[in-house]
Amino acid sequence: NAGVTQTPKFQVLKTGQSMTLQCAQDMNHNSMYWYRQDPGMGLRLIYYSASEGTTDKGEVPNGYNVSRLNKREFSLRLESAAPSQTSVYFCASSKDGRNTGELFFGEGSRLTVL
Protein backbone atom coordinates (compact mmCIF):
# COMPACT_ATOMS: atom_id res chain seq x y z
CA ASN A 1 0.00 0.00 0.00
CA ALA A 2 1.56 3.26 -1.15
CA GLY A 3 -0.73 5.55 0.90
CA VAL A 4 -0.34 9.15 -0.28
CA THR A 5 2.09 9.75 -3.13
CA GLN A 6 3.36 13.19 -4.12
CA THR A 7 5.35 14.17 -7.21
CA PRO A 8 7.79 15.71 -7.70
CA LYS A 9 9.72 15.50 -4.43
CA PHE A 10 12.00 18.39 -5.35
CA GLN A 11 11.57 21.26 -7.80
CA VAL A 12 13.40 24.49 -8.55
CA LEU A 13 11.53 27.19 -10.47
CA LYS A 14 12.28 30.67 -11.67
CA THR A 15 9.96 33.51 -10.74
CA GLY A 16 6.99 33.57 -13.08
CA GLN A 17 7.17 29.93 -14.10
CA SER A 18 4.23 27.62 -13.57
CA MET A 19 4.07 24.08 -12.27
CA THR A 20 1.70 21.48 -10.89
CA LEU A 21 2.24 19.33 -7.81
CA GLN A 22 0.54 15.97 -8.12
CA CYS A 23 -0.98 13.97 -5.28
CA ALA A 24 -2.64 10.57 -5.36
CA GLN A 25 -3.98 8.33 -2.60
CA ASP A 26 -4.91 4.66 -2.79
CA MET A 27 -6.91 4.39 0.46
CA ASN A 28 -10.31 5.25 -1.04
CA HIS A 29 -10.45 8.40 1.07
CA ASN A 30 -13.01 11.10 0.40
CA SER A 31 -11.16 14.14 1.74
CA MET A 32 -7.86 15.53 0.52
CA TYR A 33 -5.74 18.49 1.61
CA TRP A 34 -2.82 20.64 0.53
CA TYR A 35 -0.66 22.26 3.22
CA ARG A 36 2.49 24.30 3.07
CA GLN A 37 5.12 24.28 5.80
CA ASP A 38 7.47 27.15 6.51
CA PRO A 39 9.85 27.48 9.48
CA GLY A 40 8.03 28.74 12.57
CA MET A 41 4.67 28.82 10.79
CA GLY A 42 3.54 25.26 11.24
CA LEU A 43 1.34 23.61 8.64
CA ARG A 44 -0.94 26.04 6.85
CA LEU A 45 -3.91 24.83 4.84
CA ILE A 46 -3.94 25.96 1.23
CA TYR A 47 -6.96 24.11 -0.16
CA TYR A 48 -9.25 21.34 0.95
CA SER A 49 -11.47 18.92 -0.98
CA ALA A 50 -14.26 17.14 0.85
CA SER A 51 -15.06 14.88 -2.07
CA GLU A 52 -14.58 14.44 -5.79
CA GLY A 53 -15.59 17.60 -7.62
CA THR A 54 -15.52 19.91 -4.61
CA THR A 55 -12.79 22.23 -3.39
CA ASP A 56 -12.63 24.92 -0.73
CA LYS A 57 -10.10 27.59 0.19
CA GLY A 58 -7.98 27.23 3.28
CA GLU A 59 -5.89 29.74 5.20
CA VAL A 60 -3.46 30.72 2.42
CA PRO A 61 -5.05 30.08 -1.03
CA ASN A 62 -3.71 33.12 -2.90
CA GLY A 63 -1.44 32.22 -5.80
CA TYR A 64 -2.66 28.64 -5.99
CA ASN A 65 -5.29 26.66 -7.85
CA VAL A 66 -6.39 23.10 -7.26
CA SER A 67 -8.15 20.38 -9.13
CA ARG A 68 -9.81 17.29 -7.69
CA LEU A 69 -9.58 15.19 -10.83
CA ASN A 70 -11.20 12.13 -9.32
CA LYS A 71 -11.43 10.47 -5.94
CA ARG A 72 -7.76 9.48 -5.97
CA GLU A 73 -6.06 12.62 -7.25
CA PHE A 74 -5.76 16.19 -6.01
CA SER A 75 -3.36 18.53 -7.79
CA LEU A 76 -1.99 21.92 -6.77
CA ARG A 77 -1.01 24.43 -9.44
CA LEU A 78 1.17 27.51 -9.20
CA GLU A 79 0.35 29.66 -12.22
CA SER A 80 3.11 32.25 -11.75
CA ALA A 81 5.54 31.21 -9.05
CA ALA A 82 6.92 33.78 -6.62
CA PRO A 83 9.85 33.50 -4.15
CA SER A 84 7.28 33.68 -1.30
CA GLN A 85 6.00 30.29 -2.47
CA THR A 86 9.29 28.62 -1.61
CA SER A 87 8.18 26.01 0.89
CA VAL A 88 7.61 22.35 1.61
CA TYR A 89 4.21 21.23 0.39
CA PHE A 90 2.33 18.32 1.93
CA CYS A 91 -0.67 16.55 0.53
CA ALA A 92 -2.88 14.62 2.94
CA SER A 93 -6.03 12.55 2.86
CA SER A 94 -8.61 11.34 5.34
CA LYS A 95 -11.51 8.97 5.16
CA ASP A 96 -14.30 11.49 5.61
CA GLY A 97 -12.77 14.80 6.69
CA ARG A 98 -14.98 15.06 9.71
CA ASN A 99 -13.95 15.18 13.32
CA THR A 100 -13.03 11.52 13.61
CA GLY A 101 -10.83 11.23 10.53
CA GLU A 102 -7.08 11.09 11.00
CA LEU A 103 -4.97 12.57 8.21
CA PHE A 104 -2.42 10.55 6.28
CA PHE A 105 0.36 12.68 4.80
CA GLY A 106 2.54 12.27 1.74
CA GLU A 107 6.30 12.62 2.01
CA GLY A 108 6.27 16.24 0.90
CA SER A 109 7.44 18.24 -2.10
CA ARG A 110 10.22 20.76 -1.58
CA LEU A 111 9.81 23.74 -3.90
CA THR A 112 12.35 26.53 -4.37
CA VAL A 113 11.45 29.62 -6.39
CA LEU A 114 14.41 31.74 -7.45
Place this chain on the structure above:
Amino acid sequence: QQPVQSPQAVILREGEDAVINCSSSKALYSVHWYRQKHGEAPVFLMILLKGGEQKGHEKISASFNEKKQQSSLYLTASQLSYSGTYFCGTYGSSNTGKLIFGQGTTLQVKP
Protein backbone atom coordinates in the same frame (compact mmCIF):
# COMPACT_ATOMS: atom_id res chain seq x y z
CA GLN B 1 -8.00 30.91 13.07
CA GLN B 2 -4.83 29.06 13.94
CA PRO B 3 -4.73 27.42 17.39
CA VAL B 4 -1.92 28.57 19.68
CA GLN B 5 0.60 26.10 21.09
CA SER B 6 2.87 26.52 24.08
CA PRO B 7 5.68 26.25 24.74
CA GLN B 8 7.39 26.78 21.38
CA ALA B 9 10.29 24.52 22.33
CA VAL B 10 11.21 22.08 25.08
CA ILE B 11 14.49 20.35 25.89
CA LEU B 12 14.34 17.29 28.16
CA ARG B 13 16.52 14.52 29.46
CA GLU B 14 15.42 10.94 28.93
CA GLY B 15 12.89 9.93 31.53
CA GLU B 16 11.58 13.45 32.18
CA ASP B 17 8.00 14.56 31.55
CA ALA B 18 6.63 17.27 29.29
CA VAL B 19 3.30 18.94 28.66
CA ILE B 20 2.38 20.67 25.42
CA ASN B 21 -0.65 22.93 25.37
CA CYS B 22 -3.00 23.91 22.58
CA SER B 23 -5.66 26.60 22.86
CA SER B 24 -8.21 28.08 20.51
CA SER B 25 -10.33 31.22 20.47
CA LYS B 26 -13.13 29.26 18.80
CA ALA B 27 -15.34 26.49 20.16
CA LEU B 28 -13.77 23.12 19.53
CA TYR B 29 -15.39 19.92 18.34
CA SER B 30 -12.22 17.91 18.42
CA VAL B 31 -8.46 18.20 18.67
CA HIS B 32 -5.90 16.27 16.65
CA TRP B 33 -2.28 15.71 17.66
CA TYR B 34 0.51 14.89 15.21
CA ARG B 35 4.27 14.43 15.49
CA GLN B 36 6.79 15.24 12.79
CA LYS B 37 10.39 14.12 12.83
CA HIS B 38 12.97 16.16 10.98
CA GLY B 39 12.69 15.75 7.22
CA GLU B 40 9.64 13.52 7.45
CA ALA B 41 5.90 13.85 7.11
CA PRO B 42 3.65 14.46 10.13
CA VAL B 43 2.28 11.30 11.70
CA PHE B 44 -1.01 10.96 13.55
CA LEU B 45 -0.89 10.50 17.34
CA MET B 46 -4.45 10.89 18.56
CA ILE B 47 -7.82 12.55 18.29
CA LEU B 48 -9.74 13.89 21.26
CA LEU B 49 -13.46 14.34 20.85
CA LYS B 50 -16.11 16.21 22.79
CA GLY B 51 -17.35 14.06 25.63
CA GLY B 52 -13.92 12.71 26.45
CA GLU B 53 -13.54 10.01 23.83
CA GLN B 54 -9.97 9.47 22.64
CA LYS B 55 -8.66 7.65 19.63
CA GLY B 56 -4.96 7.06 19.43
CA HIS B 57 -2.21 4.65 18.53
CA GLU B 58 0.58 5.37 20.99
CA LYS B 59 1.14 5.42 24.74
CA ILE B 60 0.83 9.19 24.93
CA SER B 61 -2.04 10.72 26.84
CA ALA B 62 -3.92 13.94 26.33
CA SER B 63 -6.77 15.94 27.74
CA PHE B 64 -9.46 18.07 26.14
CA ASN B 65 -11.21 20.83 28.07
CA GLU B 66 -14.14 21.89 25.92
CA LYS B 67 -15.16 24.80 28.13
CA LYS B 68 -11.69 26.32 28.11
CA GLN B 69 -11.17 25.39 24.45
CA GLN B 70 -7.86 23.82 25.33
CA SER B 71 -6.04 20.55 24.94
CA SER B 72 -2.83 19.28 26.53
CA LEU B 73 -0.53 16.49 25.41
CA TYR B 74 1.29 14.61 28.18
CA LEU B 75 4.61 12.95 27.40
CA THR B 76 5.71 10.94 30.42
CA ALA B 77 9.07 9.26 30.91
CA SER B 78 10.32 10.72 27.63
CA GLN B 79 12.35 8.56 25.29
CA LEU B 80 14.80 9.67 22.62
CA SER B 81 12.23 8.63 20.01
CA TYR B 82 9.84 11.30 21.29
CA SER B 83 12.01 14.03 19.77
CA GLY B 84 10.33 15.98 17.00
CA THR B 85 7.81 18.73 16.40
CA TYR B 86 4.31 18.31 17.77
CA PHE B 87 1.30 19.91 16.14
CA CYS B 88 -2.23 20.24 17.36
CA GLY B 89 -5.00 20.63 14.81
CA THR B 90 -8.55 21.81 15.24
CA TYR B 91 -11.66 21.96 13.10
CA GLY B 92 -13.28 24.73 15.04
CA SER B 93 -16.97 25.50 15.26
CA SER B 94 -17.77 25.34 11.55
CA ASN B 95 -16.98 21.64 11.27
CA THR B 96 -16.20 22.08 7.61
CA GLY B 97 -13.54 19.40 7.53
CA LYS B 98 -10.74 21.93 7.23
CA LEU B 99 -8.12 20.92 9.78
CA ILE B 100 -6.12 23.94 10.94
CA PHE B 101 -2.81 23.37 12.72
CA GLY B 102 -0.97 25.31 15.37
CA GLN B 103 2.55 26.58 14.82
CA GLY B 104 4.14 23.54 16.45
CA THR B 105 6.19 22.72 19.56
CA THR B 106 9.68 21.37 19.09
CA LEU B 107 10.68 18.71 21.62
CA GLN B 108 14.27 17.57 22.01
CA VAL B 109 15.04 14.64 24.27
CA LYS B 110 18.69 14.24 25.23
CA PRO B 111 20.38 11.13 26.66
